[in-house]
Each structure stands twice: as C-alpha cells, then as structure tokens.
Amino acid sequence: MIRAAVAGASGYAGGEILRLLLAHPDIEVGAMTAGGNAGERLGSVHPHLTPLAGRRLEETTVDVLAGHDVVFLALPHGHSADLAAQLPADVVVIDCGADFRLESAEAWTEFYDTHHAGAWPYGMPELMTAVGRETGKQRSVLAGARRIAVPGCYPTAVSLALAPGLAAGVLTPEDVVVVAASGTSGAGKGLKPHLLGSEVMGSMSPYGVGGVHRHTPEIEQNLSRAAGSPVTVSFTPTLAPMPRGILATCTARLAPGTAAAAVRSVWEQAYADEPFVHVLPEGQWPRTADVVGSNNVHIQVTVDERVGRVVVVAAVDNLTKGTAGAAIQCANLALGLDETTGLPRAGVAP
Ligand SMILES: NC(=O)C1=CN([C@@H]2O[C@H](COP(=O)(O)OP(=O)(O)OC[C@H]3O[C@@H](n4cnc5c(N)ncnc54)[C@H](OP(=O)(O)O)[C@@H]3O)[C@@H](O)[C@H]2O)C=CC1
Numbered sequence: 530m531i532r533a534a535v536a537g538a539s540g541y542a543g544g545e546i547l548r549l550l551l552a553h554p555d556i557e558v559g560a561m562t563a564g565g566n567a568g569e570r571l572g573s574v575h576p577h578l579t580p581l582a583g584r585r586l587e588e589t590t591v592d593v594l595a596g597h598d599v600v601f602l603a604l605p606h607g608h609s610a611d612l613a614a615q616l617p618a619d620v621v622v623i624d625c626g627a628d629f630r631l632e633s634a635e636a637w638t639e640f641y642d643t644h645h646a647g648a649w650p651y652g653m654p655e656l657m658t659a660v661g662r663e664t665g666k667q668r669s670v671l672a673g674a675r676r677i678a679v680p681g682c683y684p685t686a687v688s689l690a691l692a693p694g695l696a697a698g699v700l701t702p703e704d705v706v707v708v709a710a711s712g713t714s715g716a717g718k719g720l721k722p723h724l725l726g727s728e729v730m731g732s733m734s735p736y737g738v739g740g741v742h743r744h745t746p747e748i749e750q751n752l753s754r755a756a757g758s759p760v761t762v763s764f765t766p767t768l769a770p771m772p773r774g775i776l777a778t779c780t781a782r783l784a785p786g787t788a789a790a791a792v793r794s795v796w797e798q799a800y801a802d803e804p805f806v807h808v809l810p811e812g813q814w815p816r817t818a819d820v821v822g823s824n825n826v827h828i829q830v831t832v833d834e835r836v837g838r839v840v841v842v843a844a845v846d847n848l849t850k851g852t853a854g855a856a857i858q859c860a861n862l863a864l865g866l867d868e869t870t871g872l873p874r875a876g877v878a879p
Pocket residue numbers: 536537538539540541542543562563564565566567589602603604605606608625626627680681682714715716717718719847848851852
C-alpha cells in the first residue's frame with residue numbers, strides 16, 4: 530500500500546483529498562497535519578470524514594511529513610517551497626497551492642508580490658500542448674514526476690474550455706473574454722467577512738475585476754501553450770451563493786475562414802478519449818450541480834454567428850477536479866497507477 534500524508538488536512542482542499550483517498554484502493558492515509566487545529570480530532574473540523582474522525586491532526590513539520598510515499602500540500606500560498614525542499618527528492622510532492630504553477634518569475638511577482646519559488650510540472654494532463662490533438666505530452670511529463678503543481682480552480686475550467694479551439698486555430702488568440710462564477714469554498718475555510726452567510730446568500734458579486742485576479746497569468750500561460758502564441762485574457766471572477774462549483778463562460782472570436790459548423794467537432798475530438806472531460810450532447814449546457822463531488826469537467830460549445838464569436842461554457846467542482854481530484858489524478862500518474870484510480874466519475878445530485 531502507498532502511504533500519503535496530507536498537510537493542510539483541516540482545510541477544504543485537504544479535507545477533499547482525504548475524502549477521495551478514503552475511496553482509493555492503492556493509497557492509504559498516513560499523517561494528517563494542520564496549523565491552528567493541530568492536536569484536534571479530524572472529526573472536529575471535518576465531521577463528514579467519518580472513518581478518520583477519531584484520528585488527531587498533527588503539526589505541519591518535515592519530520593511528520595517525511596516517511597510517506599506521497600505528500601499532498603494543501604496549505605496557503607508561500608508555505609510549500611520550504612517544506613518541499615526539505616522532503617527527500619524521491620517523495621512525490623503534490624502542491625495544491627499556486628507556488629510552483631507559473632513559469633514566469635515576472636508574472637509571479639506582478640500578481641503575487643513575493644519571491645518566485647520556481648515552476649514544477651503542471652498538473653493538467655488534458656492540456657493541449659500543440660496544434661492538433663496532441664494530448665499525450667503533458668501526461669508524459671507527469672508520469673514519474675516527483676514534484677507536481679496542481680492547477681488553480683478557475684484555470685482548470687477556463688483552460689480546458691478554450692485550449693482545443695486555440696490549439697486547432699478555430700479561435701483567434703486576442704479578444705478572449707471569460708466571466709466565471711465560483712462557490713464560496715473556493716476561498717478556503719478561514720473566516721472572511723465578505724463570506725459571511727448574510728453577505729453571500731441570495732447575491733452574486735464580482736471581485737478581482739479589471740485583470741488583477743491572480744489566476745489571470747496562469748490562464749494565459751496555459752492558453753498560450755495551447756495556441757503556440759501569446760494569448761491575453763479578460764478574466765472576471767464572481768462569487769456565487771453556493772458551497773461548491775465553478776461555471777466559466779468563455780468567448781473568443783471565430784477565426785476568419787472557419788465554418789461555424791466545423792467548430793463543435795474540434796472539442797469533441799480533442800476530448801474523445803479523456804476520462805474526465807465531457808463535451809455534452811448538443812443543446813445541453815453545463816451546470817455546477819451536475820459535477821459536484823465528481824472529477825468531471827462538463828463542456829458545451831456553440832457559435833454566436835451574429836457576432837462571430839465562439840461561446841464555451843465549462844463546469845467543474847472547484848474542490849474535486851479544481852483541486853483535490855486533480856491532485857490525486859496527478860499522484861496516480863506520478864506513481865504509475867491508472868490515472869483514474871479512486872476518482873469519482875459520477876456526481877451527487879440533486
Ligand atoms: N478551495 C479551493 O477551491 C482551492 C484551493 N486551492 C489551494 O489549496 C490550498 C488550500 O486551500 P483551502 O483548503 O481552500 O484553504 P483553507 O483555508 O480551507 O485551509 C488551509 C489549510 O492550511 C493550514 N494552514 C494555514 N496556515 C498554516 C501554517 N502556517 N502552517 C501549517 N498549516 C497552515 C490550515 O490549518 P488550520 O486551519 O488548522 O490553521 C488548513 O488546514 C491553497 O493554496 C489554495 O490556494 C487550490 C484550488 C482550489
């Protein structure tokens with residue numbers, strides 16, 4: 530049995546990793562660590578994780594995390610680099626934070642305003658890496674990797690929505706516009722005044738408006754790789770009164786000379802063999818409720834011929850494919866297991 534430690538186990542992402550590991554046939558839960566909650570029973574912060582409820586959260590130290598085959602880091606930004614540097618090189622370290630996602634130190638400093646820790650292999654196996662349907666490359670980078678950066682939740686939905694069209698050249702790389710709604714768990718478990726129930730319930734609100742959200746450079750990095758040329762994005766996130774889910778509505782100009790009728794098949798072909806990315810039947814649109822608790826991405830695409838734009842909508846569960854599910858998918862690849870092992874392929878509805 531492979532043993533995994535989870536750092537940040539008292540948080541939302543860490544809790545979701547534990548939930549998924551409980552159903553994983555090849556990985557068992559070793560140490561579970563926390564910050565302020567160290568010493569508490571896991572059940573006091575995650576009562577839904579019944580089989581682990583009686584176990585204690587430990588301090589987040591290298592000594593506690595070492596001695597495992599896999600370490601999942603689900604800590605706030607800035608905490609991963611020191612820990613990872615002190616863990617043996619042969620331990621698989623999967624970082625759910627942003628620290629190692631960006632290749633550009635300049636973009637990191639602009640959006641995070643701290644020292645750039647570096648870049649690890651990027652944990653999105655489905656990302657197109659070249660023109661056409663070349664899905665294998667990112668996957669082969671992850672197979673056998675010992676350090677992997679898990680993508681952010683918005684970048685997961687947006688990149689998977691737009692990458693096939695940019696890779697195939699049916700979307701123009703300029704004038705890409707994204708408006709995405711996220712459930713409140715995307716902001717973590719910590720107490721935040723704007724997330725009080727009375728502030729969030731019955732209301733939707735934009736935030737990080739005007740190209741300042743820190744997922745903007747990550748989205749641009751992914752889409753530029755898919756397009757093979759620089760892509761800039763107007764990205765506006767919004768907070769929605771629901772615990773989980775992201776719905777990203779993405780539009781871009783239809784490339785000159787592309788027949789509208791040919792567009793849909795680009796996405797269908799790109800994801801035909803992907804276990805978790807599903808282009809829905811024509812006319813059926815993604816809904817966050819349909820992906821809750823699963824590692825699925827639901828996508829629909831159409832052409833607004835009146836304005837010459839392609840509209841792509843993607844839904845993910847921010848805590849599953851948007852974090853913890855992707856983390857386990859990456860661990861499976863790194864460990865040489867089937868990529869889908871232990872991951873839920875069906876959601877929870879209604
Ligand atoms: N929520 C989401 O949808 C997504 C989250 N992520 C990323 O995952 C990571 C965790 O996010 P999330 O679970 O939402 O955040 P939470 O605030 O819910 O959890 C943070 C976790 O980190 C622990 N922690 C905080 N400070 C320290 C510290 N100084 N030393 C040790 N442990 C500490 C907390 O412990 P305690 O509470 O006991 O103090 C808690 O277990 C972040 O990097 C986030 O960006 C990525 C994609 C999506």
